[in-house]
Amino acid sequence: MNNKFSSKIEKVRIKKMKHKLILTFFILLLSTTDISATDGALFKFNLYQEDPASGDKVLLYVDSTEVEENTIISGFIGPFSVELELTEIDSVKVHFLIHLITLGPKAENHAKTYAVEYGLPARIDDINGKNDTKYIFDIIPLKKIDIDSSRCRYNHRQKEDFTFQPTANFDIYYVPSTLADFFYDSIKELLETNFRKYKAKFNLNMPGKTLIYVPPCPIHSVIWDMRFGMATDPTRNTSFAIYNKDITTVDPFIATHTVILRTYGYSAPFLAEGFSNYFSFAIYDMKKIIAENNEIAIEPLLSTYQYYTADPRETDKIATTFVKYLIDQYHFDRFMEVYKLADDLNLHESIETTYGKDIKTLEAEWKNYIDTVQVNLQDYGFYASFAEMMMDYPLAHEYNLERLKQSPTPNDSLSAKNSLKRSAYFTGNYYYAADLCRELLTFKEKDAMLWMELASYEMMNGEYDNAYNDFKKAEQLDPHNELIKFNLAFYFIINEKYDEAKEILKNNFRKGKNASAQIETRILLADMFARSSSETDREHAEKNYSEALKMYKGILQVNSSNATVYLWMGRAHLGLKDYTQAINNLHIAEFLESRPFYQGMIALWLGKAYLESGKKVQAKEYLSQVFSFASADYHQTEAKQLLNKIK
Numbered sequence: 240m241n242n243k244f245s246s247k248i249e250k251v252r253i254k255k256m257k258h259k260l261i262l263t264f265f266i267l268l269l270s271t272t273d274i275s276a277t278d279g280a281l282f283k284f285n286l287y288q289e290d291p292a293s294g295d296k297v298l299l300y301v302d303s304t305e306v307e308e309n310t311i312i313s314g315f316i317g318p319f320s321v322e323l324e325l326t327e328i329d330s331v332k333v334h335f336l337i338h339l340i341t342l343g344p345k346a347e348n349h350a351k352t353y354a355v356e357y358g359l360p361a362r363i364d365d366i367n368g369k370n371d372t373k374y375i376f377d378i379i380p381l382k383k384i385d386i387d388s389s390r391c392r393y394n395h396r397q398k399e400d401f402t403f404q405p406t407a408n409f410d411i412y413y414v415p416s417t418l419a420d421f422f423y424d425s426i427k428e429l430l431e432t433n434f435r436k437y438k439a440k441f442n443l444n445m446p447g448k449t450l451i452y453v454p455p456c457p458i459h460s461v462i463w464d465m466r467f468g469m470a471t472d473p474t475r476n477t478s479f480a481i482y483n484k485d486i487t488t489v490d491p492f493i494a495t496h497t498v499i500l501r502t503y504g505y506s507a508p509f510l511a512e513g514f515s516n517y518f519s520f521a522i523y524d525m526k527k528i529i530a531e532n533n534e535i536a537i538e539p540l541l542s543t544y545q546y547y548t549a550d551p552r553e554t555d556k557i558a559t560t561f562v563k564y565l566i567d568q569y570h571f572d573r574f575m576e577v578y579k580l581a582d583d584l585n586l587h588e589s590i591e592t593t594y595g596k597d598i599k600t601l602e603a604e605w606k607n608y609i610d611t612v613q614v615n616l617q618d619y620g621f622y623a624s625f626a627e628m629m630m631d632y633p634l635a636h637e638y639n640l641e642r643l644k645q646s647p648t649p650n651d652s653l654s655a656k657n658s659l660k661r662s663a664y665f666t667g668n669y670y671y672a673a674d675l676c677r678e679l680l681t682f683k684e685k686d687a688m689l690w691m692e693l694a695s696y697e698m699m700n701g702e703y704d705n706a707y708n709d710f711k712k713a714e715q716l717d718p719h720n721e722l723i724k725f726n727l728a729f730y731f732i733i734n735e736k737y738d739e740a741k742e743i744l745k746n747n748f749r750k751g752k753n754a755s756a757q758i759e760t761r762i763l764l765a766d767m768f769a770r771s772s773s774e775t776d777r778e779h780a781e782k783n784y785s786e787a788l789k790m791y792k793g794i795l796q797v798n799s800s801n802a803t804v805y806l807w808m809g810r811a812h813l814g815l816k817d818y819t820q821a822i823n824n825l826h827i828a829e830f831l832e833s834r835p836f837y838q839g840m841i842a843l844w845l846g847k848a849y850l851e852s853g854k855k856v857q858a859k860e861y862l863s864q865v866f867s868f869a870s871a872d873y874h875q876t877e878a879k880q881l882l883n884k885i886k
Contacts, residue, residue: 276385279307285377299543314462318505320474332356333380391456419453419482421800433491453482466551473500507586513562520622521559537602543583636662667835667869669699687717701872725756761787784811802831818852839870
């Protein structure tokens with residue numbers, strides 16, 4: 240699971256577009272100057288379980304949350320869901336309604352209205368759990384607070400805030416025109432692929448569809464698990480995660496945890512959360528953790544309170560791999576015995592009783608399992624692809640590096656290097672990407688596209704002579720390849736050899752079959768025609784820009800999340816002197832794009848668009864941003880030249 244949420248939550252910046260199809264400008268919600276405050280209260284939650292032997296209350300869980308006045312928030316705490324509505328607030332006390340629903344098989348409802356002074360607890364006791372367990376829940380209003388009501392105004396109970404698309408097993412809800420809307424297919428694939436594995440291995444029959452909400456920010460209608468930036472509520476068959484460019488907490492866990500609790504009932508979170516992560520890549524992480532600290536112990540985490548308060552970056556991996564070890568070594572039926580037997584106080588005893596071994600013995604076996612189990616080489620590629628899908632390019636690169644390190648044969652190494660150069664490019668390491676191309680070319684020296692790729696990276700690194708030579712090698716190997724010729728023409732444009740570039744692009748245009756190269760060829764030709772003093776050339780430029788825009792609009796009907804399409808559309812509109820549409824399209828590209836090469840390119844073209852439209856302050860801002868990304872050498876060079884002109 241994503242463990243970075245609690246440290247980054249206040250840094251989230253949410254970007255919302257109004258209408259993507261008509262390309263109107265989107266707004267940056269969290270940086271708005273229209274800040275308003277709503278009355279609210281800070282609440283603390285304490286969950287206890289009654290010790291059946293002594294009758295004492297044993298603390299299991301402590302957390303706090305902000306609640307706006309006249310707002311309902313809900314979540315899942317321990318063995319029940321919580322719904323709290325703050326109905327009235329003043330400087331002395333608060334009035335609120337609390338409603339609990341226990342997780343079956345025999346659901347109980349507890350509902351009560353309270354008027355409580357700050358610092359005093361409202362208590363619900365005698366909450367019945369599994370196997371005759373009893374829980375006590377304290378709700379303590381701590382103080383009156385002002386809540387910034389300009390931040391994240393979405394509410395999952397307001398139908399107009401969200402729309403949804405159904406999948407085989409889920410209904411996925413998102414805010415229209417936010418990032419989750421554009422990348423819905425990626426979210427769907429991530430959740431469905433993992434869930435199909437669970438269904439196949441554990442014969443899991445899901446009771447109805449799970450509702451998955453992926454807002455762009457932590458909405459105020461949810462009690463969030465601040466360890467991971469998620470929320471699951473099996474009583475309502477609902478889960479929540481955040482999806483934006485700054486932080487993405489969408490993870491298969493949000494679906495499997497909800498379904499597992501709903502299907503098998505409540506158990507100690509060490510078991511339930513570990514089971515929910517069975518198909519994660521925790522083995523890889525756990526090997527590294529134990530290599531650094533072999534003194535890690537299972538026993539302290541069998542206390543629910545210790546489990547919740549320990550470092551989630553470790554507890555998540557420990558619970559997952561220990562559960563995986565129990566299932567893989569002792570079979571699933573035995574695990575289900577302990578799952579059904581265990582509660583928040585007897586987990587230690589339940590494990591020892593079920594497996595007939597003390598915890599120290601099982602812990603030693605688990606560590607040996609971690610040390611000896613082999614990670615399937617294909618898993619590195621599988622999880623790297625999902626990390627890339629969730630825009631976590633450094634993690635994808637880490638997995639690809641390990642895949643190369645673990646590759647047992649030359650063919651495995653070649654395959655790993657192919658993936659690694661892609662993740663190197665996505666992380667902005669163009670020198671390493673070029674080195675990998677050179678290594679691959681020692682085995683594939685007749686691969687024209689690989690020579691072209693190497694030349695492209697060399698251009699990004701400012702190695703223009705090498706790039707030219709390698710483009711020519713690619714052209715010699717595949718003289719009719721339009722994409723190679725297009726990139727060679729681009730090289731000539733960067734080096735201001737416009738006649739050579741124009742000749743290549745005209746030939747491409749006449750013979751062209753490659754759709755992408757054809758559209759971009761039109762725009763590059765139009766850029767050169769537009770510089771001409773000839774009226775005919777300028778008419779050709781206008782025609783090419785217009786035709787390119789028409790073709791790109793057709794592509795957007797199929798894939799509206801393609802940031803490079805919006806980038807090139809912005810360039811075409813800029814060529815037509817339509818500054819409003821140029822800037823709108825470039826900002827949409829900026830909103831969607833997360834790869835550093837294109838982020839730098841978009842910043843450059845936004846700077847140029849603002850400069851041409853007479854907005855020098857904005858132009859300077861975006862041109863300066865080019866240097867904050869891993870931008871290509873030629874983008875940085877042009878940005879410097881333009882910044883010098885502004886000064």
